Amino acid sequence: MLKIIENYIVYVFLVMITVNVFLFLLLLSKKIYTKLSIRKKKVIQEEYEKSLATYIATNEKKELTKPFGFLERKIFFETVIKYSSYLDGNSKERLLNLLEKEKLINYIQRKIKSKNPWKRKIAVYQAGEIGIKYVVPELLKLLDSNDRELVYITSRTLIKISNDKYLKNILVRISKGNIMEKPNAIALVDMVDGDITNILEEVMRLDSTFLNAIALEIYGIRQYEQGIKWIKQMVYHPLKEVRISALKGAIGLGDISEGEYINALLTLSVDEDWEVRVFVAKLLKKIKNAESISTLETMIKDPNWFVRHNAGLALIKQGENGLRSLIDLLSSEDVFARDKAWEVLQKEMVFHKLLAKIDDDELREKLMEKTAMTQLGEN
Numbered sequence: 001m002l003k004i005i006e007n008y009i010v011y012v013f014l015v016m017i018t019v020n021v022f023l024f025l026l027l028l029s030k031k032i033y034t035k036l037s038i039r040k041k042k043v044i045q046e047e048y049e050k051s052l053a054t055y056i057a058t059n060e061k062k063e064l065t066k067p068f069g070f071l072e073r074k075i076f077f078e079t080v081i082k083y084s085s086y087l088d089g090n091s092k093e094r095l096l097n098l099l100e101k102e103k104l105i106n107y108i109q110r111k112i113k114s115k116n117p118w119k120r121k122i123a124v125y126q127a128g129e130i131g132i133k134y135v136v137p138e139l140l141k142l143l144d145s146n147d148r149e150l151v152y153i154t155s156r157t158l159i160k161i162s163n164d165k166y167l168k169n170i171l172v173r174i175s176k177g178n179i180m181e182k183p184n185a186i187a188l189v190d191m192v193d194g195d196i197t198n199i200l201e202e203v204m205r206l207d208s209t210f211l212n213a214i215a216l217e218i219y220g221i222r223q224y225e226q227g228i229k230w231i232k233q234m235v236y237h238p239l240k241e242v243r244i245s246a247l248k249g250a251i252g253l254g255d256i257s258e259g260e261y262i263n264a265l266l267t268l269s270v271d272e273d274w275e276v277r278v279f280v281a282k283l284l285k286k287i288k289n290a291e292s293i294s295t296l297e298t299m300i301k302d303p304n305w306f307v308r309h310n311a312g313l314a315l316i317k318q319g320e321n322g323l324r325s326l327i328d329l330l331s332s333e334d335v336f337a338r339d340k341a342w343e344v345l346q347k348e349m350v351f352h353k354l355l356a357k358i359d360d361d362e363l364r365e366k367l368m369e370k371t372a373m374t375q376l377g378e379n
Helices: 002-058 070-082 087-100 100-112 115-132 135-143 149-164 165-176 182-189 198-206 210-223 226-233 240-253 259-270 274-283 292-298 306-315 319-329 335-351 361-378
Strands: none
Touching: 002 070, 070 087, 070 115, 087 100, 087 165, 100 115, 100 135, 115 135, 115 149, 135 149, 149 165, 149 182, 165 182, 165 198, 165 210, 182 210, 182 259, 198 210, 198 226, 210 226, 210 240, 226 259, 240 259, 240 274, 259 274, 259 292, 274 292, 274 306, 292 306, 292 319, 306 319, 306 335, 319 335, 319 361, 335 361
16 A cells, blocks of 8 residues: 555656656746747847838839748738838838738728727727828718727828828817817827818807817917917916917917907906916016017016916016016015015026116116115115
């Protein structure tokens, strides 16, 4: 009986050793295979990157060879995606043909319909990068998704493939259900090439404060003066977010000398919300006239420190007249205004060599005198 037990133990021990050795060899072979695959992939990738870079730089077709194996095709496709922003439409078309375009389109269409959300998002992104127009019907369906990331990637791909053709569809979708943040929506709209003033005009007529705010800011980003009439109207909007977007649009448009337009904007210098007043001060860095200086002299006394800060920065941008105003404010009875004026002037003198930039000798002497008096007062 004892002998049987001993044999059984030895047998079990040998089986365990065999299993462990087998697992070890399996893991070792897998590790070796993985290393070799990585090394092989790196070599192939470097080769394709080099040939594709040469093709982009010289348009030498002979530098490109058709990928044959599965790994080569996969790496070639990834490389094309990587460099897609440097390729024009004809170059992309030729590269797609090297990959057997129909098979590639079918592959991406299958992935777009995948139940795996990550595979779907990657496929949608890839479709945009290589410009596959055949997937547009599927993309329009995906716009109705409640997945915020998917809606953003789909919108981006639709714009890359079709430019402004589906822009209104995209804007209408993102106005519902808080699906996208305003900065992301603005970035999408600004991707569109060409004139979109007609679309912005339609958007401004929609009953959507979210889309109205986006359009107002785009008017400024693209410097469309057609937005002036809407900015004048929206400075009186009850929502501060819309009033701020109107001011952002005005900041983008810059110094436009239209009296009614400027007067409408300046009404916001006494807005009940300090965030709005801050953007008025930022706007007045660009609108340089006596009325701006007068408004800033009042705003630098604002109870909110950030409004005062931006008003001081705006005054120094008003040239010598703004500088005179800041120097005079050093004698102001308003502590806030006096301190902010001194802070701005001191910074300009230390970091931007203000004294050397002043051409008017009298103004320079006045600044030096006021500076000396202020420093004595501090001591």
